[in-house]
Amino acid sequence: MTILCVRFQLPSAHETAFPELLGLLEEFTPVVEALPPDGALADLRGAERYFGRGAVELASVIRVRALALHGVDCVIGAGPGPMLARVAQRAARPGVTCAVSAGEARDFLAGKPVAALPGVGAATARTLCEYGLDTLGRVAAAPLSTLQRLVGAKAGRELHEKANGVDRGRVVPNAVSRSLAAERRFPRDELDPVRHRRALLSAGEELGARLRAVEKVCRTLTLTVRYADRSSTTRGRTLGEPTAHSADLTRTAYSLYEALGLQRARVRAIALRAEGLGPADRASHQLTFDPADEKARRIEEVADRARAKFGPRAVMPGGLAA
Template sequence: MTSSPRTVMRIYFHLQEPDEDLYEQLLALLEGITPGVQPHSADWSADVDLTGALRYWDRDAKGLAAVIRLRALALYGVQSSAGIGPSRMIAAMAAALSPPGSVTVVGNSPYDIAAFLRPQRAAALPGIGPATARSLSRYGIYSIGDIADTPLATLQRLVGIAAGRQAHDRSHGRDDRLVVPQAAPRSACAEHRFDTDELDPDQHHQAVLGLVDELGARMRSENSVCCAITLTVRYADRTHTTRTRTLAEPTAHSPALADTGLALFASLGLQRARVRAISVRAERLQPAETATHQLTLDPTDERTRDLEAAIDRARARYGYRVAGPASSYQRAN
């Protein structure tokens, strides 16, 4: 007996500002439709397995998505966009192409999958970052269709064995990952929206530094630490890139967060990118007293932490903007 094809939706909730409580209410709305909900709190999205819900609600995928979007808007005033496809990867890619208020549906036939994937640029394939895409372009590989047509052995020579296998499978639409229901992990987020699409890398770096400093101060005031940092960069064409890195140790120390945030940004390999917004999320928060700190013989580390504590005391008394690292403030012209 053959199993019915999967139907997966990636839905993005376009929150006006970070709001953990509202996001959890929206997840509860999804769980009222189907128990197969996997949250992605880094960008206020979720993967939803609609396979069983379609028959239960007696609707097609686009109709059920319309019900969900209408409820989110009517009950919580939150606009959303979604992508629907036969796998998590295709649903996520379809959602990335959907402007707020719309849904993109990709059929589950091999023709539908190929027609959706092949024309897209190589960098749109999950796992192919800007740097890898530029490397592939030097060999005449510009689109996902080009990747699909490249022999596996050739891809593996160009980008590595594991990455080549992954790119080969995904370019043909193969993605067996299941939607795994789970609770949204506790996290904290800060976002910077540029007044206009920003091209200046210095402004990008300054925004990242300001965001991690804000998160560090917030966590220290709440006596908590985070285990990982997620960076999301949103571009002028409505696409976005998200990267996550686990910290060497749970911390709320701003310099450590800044090193990780800047390393994540550098890993994107952006060159003259038109950036609309940058957000940084502190993931897997836990009480500070449960974390351990590796002692160091470097006196600079102790002085930095003492200075950080003094800045926190000044901010608590006079306001957040009274003090902070100079690199996170706008330079005077």
């Protein structure tokens, strides 16, 4: 299961929280498709690789964070594609993710009314029901030629595939923000600049690894420092070139931090946000002919493979190993 369909249970007083809840999903993946007024699809392929957890486990984390940070519960369905995730979400209940695997899809759909299938409107459902095709199981068993005569060649083929659990859809990102974030909270208000820099290193490493996992690069890096009195300072910088290279992100984070000129500030949390995301395969990388830079990138590739196999803490910079 890679795709989540999340339906936030938003009371009228919390409707303005929807963009923030989309931002919560984007902390796990930039591939988020908003379904206003209260839902979203999220493709977790990269997140599963980075966090070393399946979609159902990540769904539980998302629900806990939505409750803790926004006081909003949610109902979540999981499946190998958007269509199955949406149908699963309708069958889910608060606190329990309804997950449907590819092998379970046909049996899961069989007893449901044809109108339960996303994209099947009232007119199409009425036509099918007139011919006794009132459940998805009956639609799945019907000859393709029969469905095409009833609803048209293309629509009939798509209907036949979907009723049989074939989900060719994809999540199309359309959320307002295009970002990933990593935050480091201190167990107590922290004055030590060394620990501040260690948190920046950790967040920069995480952001880089997550960007590479979803094959994205970022154009802008934003630093937010939250203080003991609940105030905060935010600074951003457009990068010289789009990147997902952890070392570049960390260097920029250090520079933003130093520019704040903090003097014995009691820091409660430090957050980095990568913004202006775009496809990595469309980004240009300026060749430096610096052997150290090329070596660092090769090491990064090896480290990513190790993390994908053994988990996000399998390989860490020396500054974080202690």
